[in-house]
Amino acid sequence: MAATAVLSGVQSRHDDVFTSVFPQADYTTPTPESTPNIGVLASPGQPFGGFSLPHNAVEDAVRFNRAWSTATRHLSLPISGDIWQKGPKFRPEVHEAFILLCSPIESRKQLEAWYANEMGVHFRHCVLPELGEWQQPVPLSAALSLFQKTVILLQKSFTQYFSGLTALIISANTTEVRAMLIAFEAQAKQNFHVLVLNSLPQQRLQKTIAYVMLLLMKTSLSHNNNPEICSKQAECRCSVKSDFLPLDQLQAVGLGGNLGERAFALAVHKLLARVVVHRQCFQVRYDTSESVIPKLRRWITERVAPFIEQSLGILTTNLSFKLTDNDRNGFAQTAVSNLGWLRTASLFDYVLHWPETTGAILDIKEYISSNAAEKSRVCSVFMNIMDRRLLHAGPQTTEILSMYTNVIHSFRLLDTKGVMLEKVAGPIRSYLRTRDDTVSIIAASFLADDEKGDVINVDPAKVCPAITVEVSKSSLEDARDHKMLDWSDMHWQPDPIDAGPGYKASKSEDVVAYILGLFDPEEFIKEVTTVLAQHLLQANDPEYVKETRLIELFKSRLDATKLQAAEVMLKDVRDSVSLNKRINPRAKFVTDEPPKPREIQAAIPDEGITTQSLYKMFEHRMQHAQFLATLKLVATRRNDLYFPKRTRLPLEPTQPAEADEARGIDNRVQVLSGFFWPQMRSNDFVLPPHFAEMDSSFGHRFSALGNQRKLHFRRALARVTVELELEDRHVREVDVPAWRASVIDAFATMERPYQDANVEYDPEQGLTAEQLMEALSMEEELVMDALAFWTGKRVLYQKAPATFAVLERLDMDTGMAPQRTTGQREVIFAVMSQDAMLRESAPMFETFIKGMLRDGGPKEVGGFMGVTNMLKMVLPSFTYGEEEVRWLLGEMEGRGEVVRNGEVWAVTR
Amino acid sequence: MSSTPSTTQGTKSAGSSARSAANGNVIKRLQSELMAMMTSPTPGLSAFPSGSDITKWNATITGPTDTPYAGLTFKLTVSFPSNYPYAPPDVMFKTPIYHPNVDMAGRICLDILKKGGDGSEGAWSAVLNTGSVLLSIQSLLGEPNNASPLNGEAALLWDRDQAEYKKKVVARHQEPAEMDVDAA
Known part of the structure; x- marks a missing residue:
């Protein structure tokens, strides 16, 4: 059918139309074969023209038909039964037929189209039914087996379809013929690829291939994996090998090309995103506290990039394929970003366990330094987690405070300019301000025992060890100078561009400054004074070294003038030490034994003393001249006053303790300036008689x-x-x-x-x-x-x-x-608790409440115009809440001063 | 490096929003007056801020014994100007009272409630305070100044017929509890 129409252009076009509706069937058996052309008798009316007629259309058509028949018979793919094994033996006319059919472009195209159709028919009948699984979504577990099955099937049909052609090519005797046949084969292969691609769902295919590739890459990685060696050499030597992937097979059966490339790209992306960053070689370095990111970058550019080059080369059949430097960096950057994401997700835990996790923090630092836009994302992720895990009623205030110090440390490491810190610290700070016990915990932490960096013997609910350690490390720098106001500062820098509106550059960089900045200084000082008072009363160190240092620290950080009370307190206890030495009641038991130089030195107060008054203490014990000689040894003289020499005297043997007991009770008194100390417990009771005597004798002295x-x-x-x-x-x-x-x-x-x-x-x-x-x-x-x-x-x-x-x-x-x-039991502290203070000033509060209810009419406890708010307004010293007001009202009700009517309280008439 | 964190949020301010009308000095003065009145109360007198504005007070006076007002309780309002104590507070009776120097609206005619100074008949001075003003009003109840009455009838009646006067006082008086009922 087809053959008859080839030679005229018009007819050929007509034929195209026809064939588009009725696809060409199998090969055809040309007519001359069934009814052999025996030639025509020379018409009597025509002269005999010989055998070499230049254009014998009929002859041409017959030849063409015959060649077509031969070629298609050679290539035909019978649907049923085994395909005829086209071995090397085939009839020689096949070659000629192909040469005849392939030389003119039209007929070659026709042959190609026919063969494509032939392959299509066979493929649909014999191969496609076995690939029915592609029509449903492919479960991940079945992906690998389906993939393998598909590749094998396709390879098999590929061999079937092309073995005949290959045999032809092999036996071709001239290069032209061979080239012609190869061109035909290439076209046929392309048709085959198109056929395969069109008969399988592309998206699904691509995803499945990508998944399988990823699996194989993982397998390859795990085969070439030796983290111990890598960690020893500080460089990852693990690698992915492209021979683990069936790339050339894919390419051969038509699953290479664009589809294969896309699938490979997907696989590589997932490899970088999921597999690489979880690898043991790129875990957080807890041992050296270094970032793993340089190692990762190096590994990507040196180990992964060549693998990608090689694989892509196979897939695209372009073996000299090279990645540009940009691409390599792109891959590295993808891996770094993924690692950064991974680290950011658990940033909270890293901060929690700082400083062991410095390596992870450095990773994130590296990550955001290459991608500045990620800073705000890191912050927001961190803040979200913090909201969920830290800033609620669950954690203790001490825990939040130690987290706060960790946040300060680690975010300063992340971003030395402090912009990120400012962002994330804000919520913690405002939350800490809402907790009542924050100030007292900070104050207590500042004073907690700290020996050689270890915080010992502290109540974990009241003291935050992290702060204690920080305080012991902090320096006495002067934080009051503000950077922005120093016009001659040659190191001035503008604020970072991503700084928020509240950003202030400041010299103070340590945690103490942040802790102190949490609160209003006055409130803080008030609280610190209370804790300090408690501490000073119990301190055993006669030098008060730590307390002195702390007060100096506060003076440098806070307003020095507001710390007057603390200084007075410190001076009181110091004076008390020397006072006790001077008027120790023990002195009366000491007989005429001449005093030791040390005793005289101890008797000299810091502010100086005249010779006469000093001698008065010792006059019954030694001669004046002798006294003066000893005094010169231990004191320096300025303006008629003697001051103790700073030099240390050699140790004297201490008196045995039994001697003390024989003399009575050792007594030490601390003289405090009542005005500057916080309110003390003033309960009075009967002391054992000895004590009372001692007190009065001390008073006299x-x-x-x-x-x-x-x-x-x-x-x-x-x-x-x-x-x-x-x-x-x-x-x-x-x-x-x-x-x-x-x-x-x-x-x-x-x-x-x-x-x-x-x-x-x-x-x-x-x-x-x-x-x-x-x-x-x-x-x-x-x-x-x-x-x-x-x-x-x-x-x-x-x-x-x-x-x-x-x-x-x-x-x-x-x-x-x-x-x-x-x-x-609840420890009873020397300094009055809030509760005791409330009880002490209850009469005044009650007078106020009475006045308020009498003049302002009945009121509720709560509410804007309630008793509590009114008290707070008119009485700044009232710092209590509704609970306390109810307690006061209850007391007054008990005495019949007020009556309650529902929620409303009123004075009794 | 970063800032020392700001501290303003930590400041506790009890009712600062409420003191809109007055400046700091007035508030301080009123607080100390209130404290003085609370710590050393005068019998029969009391005063307390009425609400969120510390310049508006309510006061209570009990009538002095041996006067027609004995045993009666009077409510007053005291309103302090913004330049207090350089200007006198504005004091009014809330409880209806029959008195020569108090008019029907509760306004009081008393020299110390008028601004003093040259050419003025007022006797207010900054050394006075709420307590002394209330004390003066309390004593005014027993010793009306009939020379300049706001309520002429009361002034006449005070001199002529104390029994009738007392009747009028009681008739006009309402105990604060009754006023509350009326208001409700």
Whole structure:
């Protein structure tokens, strides 16, 4: 059919139209073969023209038809049954047929079209049904097997389709023929590729191939993986090999080319995004605290880029394919970004475990330094996690504070300009301000014991060790100079371009500055003063080194004038030390023994002293001349005053402790300037008689020294070392608050010079808390504390409910007494708590409330115009909340001063 | 490097928004006056800010014994000008009162409630305070100044017929609780 139409152009076009509707079928058996052309008899009317007629159309057509038949028979792919194995033996006319058909371009095209159709028919009938799985989504688990099956099938059909042609090409005898055949084959291959691509869903195919490639790349990586060696050489030597990938097969069966390239690109992208960054070679370096990013970049450009080049070369059949430097950097950058994303996601944990995770922080730093736009993303990711994990009621304030210090450290490492820090620290700061205990924790942390960098013996809920460590490291720099105001600063730099509106450049760079900046300085100083007072009263270091340093630190960081109270406090305790040396009541026991130079030196106050007044202390003990000689040794003279020499004297043997006991009770008094100290506990109670005597004798000596100051003893602040002689044991307790000593003294069975003793301890009866409260005129709180303390120490026991007696022998313990330790009880601090202060000033608050309710009419507790708000407004010293107001109102209601009517309170008429 | 974090947010300010009308000195003065009145109260007198504005106070006076006003309670409002204490506070009776020097609207005619100075008949001085003003008003109840009455009838009646006067006082008076009921 087709053959008849070839030769005229018009007909050929007509034929195209026809064939487009009725596709050409199998090869055809040309007519002359079935009905052989035996030639025509020369027409009688025509002269015999010989055999070489130049244009014998019929002859041409016959030849063409015959060649077509031969060629198509050679190439035909029978649908049913095995394809005829076209071995090297084939009829020689096949060659001629191909030469005839392929030389004119039209017929070659026709042959190509026919062969494409032939392949299509065969492919649809025999191959495609086996690839039906492609029509459904491919599960990941089946991807590899389906891929392999597909490749094998396609390879098989490829061999089938092209073995005939290949055999032809091999046996071609001239190069022209061969070239012609190769061109034909190339075209046929292209048709085959188109056929394959068109009969499979491309997107799915591409994704599956990409997935399979990724799998194979991973396998290749794991085969060439040796993290131990890599970590030793500080360079990753692992590599991906392209021979693990069936690239050439893909290319051969038509899955290469654009589709293959795209799939490969997808695979490489995923490799960089998911696999590479999780590899062991690029884990966070905890050992050296270095960034792994340079290593990653090097690995990508030196190991991965060649693999990509090679693979792409195979896929595109362009073996000299080269990546440009830009591309290499692009790959490296992708990997770095992915690593950065990965690190950013767990940035919170890295910050939490700073400084062990410095390596990870450096990774992120490297990442954002190459991509500045990521800064804000890192910040926002971090802030999101922080909101979820830190800034809510769950964590303790100390935890938030130590996180805050970690944030400061690590974000300063991330961004030395501090812009990022400013962004992320804002939420923490505003959250910390909402917590009531933040200021007191900071103040307590500043003063917590710190020995050789280790914070010891602290309550984790009240002290943040991180701050303590920071304080010990901080320097006494002057942070008040503001950079922007220093016009002659030659190192001035403009604010970074990404700085927020609140950005301020400042010289102070350490954590302490950030911590101190959390709060209003005045509020902070107030709180610090309270903690410092507590601390100074309990400090054992006569030099007060740490406290001095701390106050100097505050003076340099905060407003020095506001720290006057702290300085006075420090001076008080220092003066007390020398005061105690000078008027130690022990002195009266020392006989005529001449004083040692050390004793004289200790007696000289820092502010200087005249010879006369100094000699007065020693006149009954040594001669004047002798005294003067000793004085010259230990003191320097300026303007008629003697000052202690700073040189240290050789150590003298200390007096044995027994001597002290023989003389009575060692007593040390601290003289404080009441105005500058925070409100102290002022509970009064009866002290054991010795103590009272000592207090009064100290008072006399104090005024004898020419002091104008009036002494007022705060007994609740005193601390006593108690030694108890029990029948079977000896108990010694150091630094017991005086009220506990008083209580245990009441149980003493020894003969006592108690004039006013209105309580007699009878071991048979025991004592009740009420009796003790009455006898010692002590508050219940303190009595209960003392009883609990001594019961916990197994000195007292509960003889009967609420009746206590001395546990003289341990075997007397009936086990009734609960084994309480002092730690379980609320520690009673010397400095008044908020609660105690409220109780103290309750009468004034109550007067205010009364006035308010009488003049302003009935009010509720809460609300804008409620009692609480009004009190806060008119009375700045009222810093309490509604709870306290309700308590006050309850007290007043109990006395019948106010009445409650629903939520509304009113004065009684 | 970065800033020392700002500290302004941490400042606690109790009711600062509420003191709109007055400047700092006035507030300080009023706070100290309030503190003085609270710590050393005068019997029969009390005063307290009425709301968020510390320059508006409510006051309570009980009638002095041995006067027609004995046993009665009077509510007053005290309003301090922005230049207090250089100008006197504005004091008004809220409780209706029958008195020669108080008019029907509760305005009080008292020399110390008028600005002093040259050519002025007022006797206000900055050394006076809320407590002394209220004390003067309390004593005015027992010793009206009949020379310059705002309520002429009361002035006449005070001199002529104390019993009738007392009747009028009681008739006009409303206890604060009754006023609350009226208002509600």
